[in-house]
Amino acid sequence: MGAEGILFVLPYGILWLLFLFLPLVFGFYISLHKWNPLVGNVFQGFQGYIELFRTPRFWNSFWVTWRFVLFVIPGIIIVGLLAALALHAKLVGGLFESLFFFPYLLNVSIVSILWGLLHDPDVGIFFQYLKQLGIATTPLLNHEFWALPMVAFTTIWWLAGYRMVVFRAALASFPAELYEAAKLDGAGPIRTFFTITLPLLKPTLLFALVLTTVGGMRAFGQVILMTAGGPGTASEVLALYMYRVGFEFLDFGRAAAVGFILFLMIFTLVMILLKFFRLGSELK
Amino acid sequence: MALRFTQKYSSARISLSLALWVVAFLWIFPLFWLVGKTFTPNSEIIREATSLLPRDITLENIHTVLKKWPFLLWMLNSTLVTVGSITVMVLVSLFAAYSFARIPWKGRDFVFVLFLSSMFIPWEINAVPLYFVTKYLGILGTRPGVFLPISAMPVGMFLLRQFFISIPQDIEDAARIDGCSSLTILVRIFLPMTIPVIGAVVIWISLFAWNEFFWSMISLQRSAMVTLPIGLKNIMGSQNIDYGGMFAASLLALLPSFLIFLFLRRQIIRGITVSGSFR
Numbered sequence: 223m224g225a226e227g228i229l230f231v232l233p234y235g236i237l238w239l240l241f242l243f244l245p246l247v248f249g250f251y252i253s254l255h256k257w258n259p260l261v262g263n264v265f266q267g268f269q270g271y272i273e274l275f276r277t278p279r280f281w282n283s284f285w286v287t288w289r290f291v292l293f294v295i296p297g298i299i300i301v302g303l304l305a306a307l308a309l310h311a312k313l314v315g316g317l318f319e320s321l322f323f324f325p326y327l328l329n330v331s332i333v334s335i336l337w338g339l340l341h342d343p344d345v346g347i348f349f350q351y352l353k354q355l356g357i358a359t360t361p362l363l364n365h366e367f368w369a370l371p372m373v374a375f376t377t378i379w380w381l382a383g384y385r386m387v388v389f390r391a392a393l394a395s396f397p398a399e400l401y402e403a404a405k406l407d408g409a410g411p412i413r414t415f416f417t418i419t420l421p422l423l424k425p426t427l428l429f430a431l432v433l434t435t436v437g438g439m440r441a442f443g444q445v446i447l448m449t450a451g452g453p454g455t456a457s458e459v460l461a462l463y464m465y466r467v468g469f470e471f472l473d474f475g476r477a478a479a480v481g482f483i484l485f486l487m488i489f490t491l492v493m494i495l496l497k498f499f500r501l502g503s504e505l506k
Numbered sequence: 507m508a509l510r511f512t513q514k515y516s517s518a519r520i521s522l523s524l525a526l527w528v529v530a531f532l533w534i535f536p537l538f539w540l541v542g543k544t545f546t547p548n549s550e551i552i553r554e555a556t557s558l559l560p561r562d563i564t565l566e567n568i569h570t571v572l573k574k575w576p577f578l579l580w581m582l583n584s585t586l587v588t589v590g591s592i593t594v595m596v597l598v599s600l601f602a603a604y605s606f607a608r609i610p611w612k613g614r615d616f617v618f619v620l621f622l623s624s625m626f627i628p629w630e631i632n633a634v635p636l637y638f639v640t641k642y643l644g645i646l647g648t649r650p651g652v653f654l655p656i657s658a659m660p661v662g663m664f665l666l667r668q669f670f671i672s673i674p675q676d677i678e679d680a681a682r683i684d685g686c687s688s689l690t691i692l693v694r695i696f697l698p699m700t701i702p703v704i705g706a707v708v709i710w711i712s713l714f715a716w717n718e719f720f721w722s723m724i725s726l727q728r729s730a731m732v733t734l735p736i737g738l739k740n741i742m743g744s745q746n747i748d749y750g751g752m753f754a755a756s757l758l759a760l761l762p763s764f765l766i767f768l769f770l771r772r773q774i775i776r777g778i779t780v781s782g783s784f785r
Contacts, residue, residue, distance in 0.1 A: 224610075224611040224612060226605075226609060227605045227609035227610065227611035227614065228605075228611055230604055230605035230609065230688070231601070231602045231605045231606070231617065233597070233598040233601060233602070234598040234599060234601065234602035234621075234658075234663055235617075235621075237594070237598060237654065237657060237658040238621055238624065238660070240654075240658070241636065241639070241654060241655040241658035242624045242627060242655075242659070242660075243624065244639060245632040245635035245636045245639055246624075246627060246632060248638065248639060249631070249632060249634060249635035252634065252635055252638070259638075308522075308523075308526050313522055313523040313526055314523055314526050314527065314530070317530075318526065318527065318530050320767070320771060321530045321531070321533060321534045322530060322533060323775065324534070324537075324764075324767060325534075325537075326713075327713065327763040327764075327766075327767055327774075328717070328760055329716065329719065329735040329738070329759065330717065330719045330735060331719065331735040331736075331738035331742070331756075331759070332738065332759050332760055335738060335742055335755075335756045336536050336537075336540055336756055337536065338742075339543075339749070339752060340536055342749075344552050344555065344749075345543075345555050345749050346555065347539060347555060347558075350555045350556045354556075379533070379536075384778065387778045387779060388779065390779075391779035436626065436628060440628045440629065440630045440631075442630055442719070442720050443720060443723075443735075447739060447742060461630050461631075461720070464630075464631070464633075464634070465724075468633075468634050469724065469727070474634055477634045478634045478635060481630075481631035481632070481633070481634055481635075482631070484628065484630075484631045485627065485628060485631045488626065488628050488631075489627075
């Protein structure tokens with residue numbers, strides 16, 4: 223029996239080792255080297271990390287990433303939750319659900335091209351209206367402050383529908399008796415929401431918080447395609463910085479270090495959130 | 507009194523739902539705009555940026571894209587990458603999940619938690635080492651080089667194990683007494699019951715693989731095996747900006763997702779509610 227059990231796990235285990243575990247360990251190994259496969263790799267210990275911590279551009283990306291996450295998380299969760307509540311209360315129907323959900327099915331290139339064009343100074347209807355209203359003179363994606371929030375907004379547009387579906391499923395699973403009791407007690411919709419729905423929804427909400435945080439910290443495609451990290455480095459998130467250090471500056475050791483730092487950031491954050499909110503049981 | 511209350515309440519409901527519909531149409535407006543511009547001649551796109559509908563409807567943009575770029579090859583590559591991810595993930599996950607759920611062996615639960623915890627390894631950060639790993643394996647820049655890492659994610663294994671655990675032990679015991687092996691039990695008894703869960707896994711992994719960007723971009727840098735998202739990126743980055751072409755390419759790339767959504771809307775949404783804890 224025992225041998226059979228291991229045999230059954232083996233195919234997946236090999237894939238996992240090769241493509242998930244090995245890269246993680248290997249990435250750490252690379253990060254301890256001056257990595258140049260052509261000339262030879264030189265071990266340098268944590269020197270690469272120390273140099274990274276002295277690089278202003280790294281810290282810029284670090285804070286840009288956090289700002290991005292702070293824009294995206296409340297956006298996705300609030301939009302997703304409101305849409306789910308509206309559906310659950312039968313204020314709107316299936317078409318509404320489809321309209322909000324559909325952007326999630328698009329790939330990041332479609333989303334970025336579309337929103338990039340909406341902001342485009344020559345053809346973008348969004349920019350044209352802002353200009354006519356006298357709000358914007360430069361396209362927002364070229365704006366030192368607005369570039370990042372606009373990419374974040376696009377991300378919300380792209381992903382909020384997914385949260386809506388998840389939240390709606392949670393809402394549908396709550397016992398109807400509780401709501402009937404609240405109705406008999408004369409509680410209005412707002413009071414019902416805060417005394418019944420919100421406490422029941424807490425685990426789902428917190429789990430969504432963890433997952434959108436992880437998702438937000440990994441953001442890459444929409445940033446490189448919409449702003450290329452610009453103007454300057456105003457919207458250069460960590461994943462983009464990592465990509466550039468590795469595949470543009472060809473400094474793979476340092477890129478791996480950025481990747482490993484990103485991994486540690488996300489992993490500790492997730493562990494803290496899971497422990498703190500005791501969400502571990504959700505996984506069992 | 508009571509009547510007036512309900513009336514007020516329902517008129518509040520009506521105005522609320524009207525407001526919600528307005529928001530929903532604004533939400534989806536960019537896609538209508540995309541459709542309109544795809545059929546607008548390039549000169550008009552620039553001249554009349556604020557108009558919503560084309561004055562002269564044209565297919566010129568779509569023609570240009572299909573002539574200038576190997577669009578159908580990109581679609582084929584995306585399809586093969588997606589099908590590859592699905593096949594490999596479902597196959598290996600079925601066996602692993604059965605073992606984790608039903609066959610006791612030493613260290614099993616530890617290995618399971620180890621596999622599962624990798625769900626929090628952010629996909630993108632493995633890209634640099636994965637580049638070298640696939641290079642050493644000789645699959646860098648090939649379709650398997652793109653989809654094998656995708657199919658290694660623990661989603662399928664986890665969801666299937668959850669389901670297998672819920673199958674009553676009696677069913678399996680009865681089969682064992684009849685002399686069935688684990689393989690027979692898995693294929694003959696578990697598999698037919700598992701189809702809906704496999705469906706959810708397939709939906710999850712299809713969405714991921716079809717839309718995957720970061721790893722494909724790195725892996726396919728010098729390759730002709732470009733997938734749809736990477737192809738679109740190449741159109742975007744090409745020297746001469748062709749606005750009409752970008753609109754048309756986006757609309758063409760969106761079409762498969764739209765058609766599948768049209769026919770499988772229920773299944774996709776239900777699939778997501780099953781695998782909702784993975785994204």
